[in-house]
Amino acid sequence: MMDVLGPSPRPATAPRPASLFDHTPDTLGALLAEWRQPAYRARQVLEWAFLHGAECYEAMSNLPRDLRARLAAELPLYQSVIARRQESADGTTKLLLRWADGSTSECVLIPDGERRTVCVSTQVGCPVGCVFCASGLGGLQRQLSAAQIVEQAMRVRAACGGEARLSNVVFMGLGEPLANFDATLAAVRTINADWGLGIGARKITVSTVGLPRQMRRLADEKLQITLALSLHAPTDELRQQIIPWAERVTIESLIEACNYYFAATGREVTLEYILLGGLNDAEPQARALASVARRMRSNVNLLLYNPVEGLPFRRPTDRAAQNFLAALREAGINAHLRRSRGLDIDAACGQLRRREHADRTG
Ligand code: SF4
Structure with missing residues (x-):
């Protein structure tokens, strides 16, 4: 490979x-x-x-x-205007920023007790095209600059209480961060810097669909940030059905890249796994995932799919999700089922952009 x-x-x-x-x-x-x-x-x-x-x-x-x-x-300071703002009953707040060229980006505040996490996008649209994702539908429009990534965190901070400190930043919004490597890295540095947002490296997570060479490059930076790998399937065959880029990247090559990351940084890679009802949520798949996670030394975050209008995928039943979690834990994997946030707003990434586009084009 x-x-x-x-x-x-x-x-x-x-x-x-x-x-x-x-x-x-x-x-x-x-x-x-x-x-x-x-x-x-x-x-x-x-x-x-x-x-x-x-x-x-x-x-x-x-x-x-x-x-x-x-x-x-x-020297422009802010380059965006807030085109839309949605607040969920659970406190999740999503902003849609419009840039000078008319393109838009989503960023989200996810409050959880003391924790105030902001989720930023790294590209306008996304080139990966995961079949279950609203962002993948429109493809990639353009890269975001480092400043535009940082600006999202600043906008969220300002819109949600001014100087209140953000505790965590996750690069999990629209786009593949490692396909916009230099801007992502520069934004990470500014977010981490004491003269910038001052957020500790361990509170910063960069999520990738899995680009082995870029994962190694990030490892070589020897930052203490968390790398999250969106696996979403325990076998190459199923992964290729739902993530088009997986056609050229095997799980074996991702295991090697994750082990390289761990060896270089001492940081375990987190596996993200979106449970899609009836597709990747069966117990044998949990056991297969456990063996991959063990080889990567990874913990696993399970997420329940937020259905997207027009796409044929569904949320798993609570029972299926609990059984999947139990099977992972029985296999000795540190696994968690993350609560879905902002279900009463367009919570899944890309949905607010799609709605804005639909409204504007009538
Ligand atoms: S899930 Fe992430 S990587 Fe996949 S299309 Fe959506 S934004 Fe891109």
């Missing part, structure tokens, strides 16, 4: 307007030095943006007026 990157995503080239959220203290310092500003200005600007949540340069009251004006003219 080739260690492929996955079917080459060949995304449309993204317009990448420079934004403040693309910068680090060093790069911003260099830019401001060209503008003949003192060295401390970069930290000041980043503090306003990240620590105080300033949404425009005008609010950065201790910056000289002419600097604020120049920044506003030459």
Whole structure:
């Protein structure tokens, strides 16, 4: 089996307007030095943006007026507007952001006790095309820049209580993060940085459908982030039926990549498994999944499928889900059944975008 990157995503080239959220203290310092500003200005600007949540340069009251004006003219801070907002009775809040080119991205706040998790997208649309997923239906439109990924977390934070701290960030929204590798990595660094969102590496999860070469590349960065692998099927045959990219990536090659990740980082890879009623939720499949998980040293998160209008897949019965979980645990796997959140809003990724598109096109 080739260690492929996955079917080459060949995304449309993204317009990448420079934004403040693309910068680090060093790069911003260099830019401001060209503008003949003192060295401390970069930290000041980043503090306003990240620590105080300033949404425009005008609010950065201790910056000289002419600097604020120049920044506003030459370095966009926020690039999106909030096109839609949906709140679930359980507190889950989903935002649909519209970018200057008219494309849209979803991001979600998932509060759970003390935990405030934001889920961000890494691409506009998704190239993978999982058959059960709303996002896969429209294909990939373009990559998101690092700044646009970071901006989603900032928008969610601002929309949900301003300076309240986010505790976790998961790269599990629309898109395949590792097919937008550089932007994802830069966004992870900014989200983790003490001058950025300041979220601990272990509280950051990057989810992938499984690109072995990129998983190794991420491992080589030796970050302490969590890598989550969307397996969704315990055999190549079934996996290929539901994840088109699995046609060129065997489970065996994913086991090797996960073991490489563990060896390089000391971090266990988490397996994500969406239970689809009648398709991958039988007990023999749980036992097959257990043997894969054991070889990857992975724990398993089970998720109940949220039905998508127009797609022929259904949620498993509670009994099937409980039996599946029990079979994994009996086989010695650390497994959890995650609660579905935001069921009363368009909770599954991609659904809010689809609804917006349908409304706009009549
Ligand atoms: S499930 Fe994830 S990887 Fe698959 S099509 Fe949807 S967004 Fe893409």
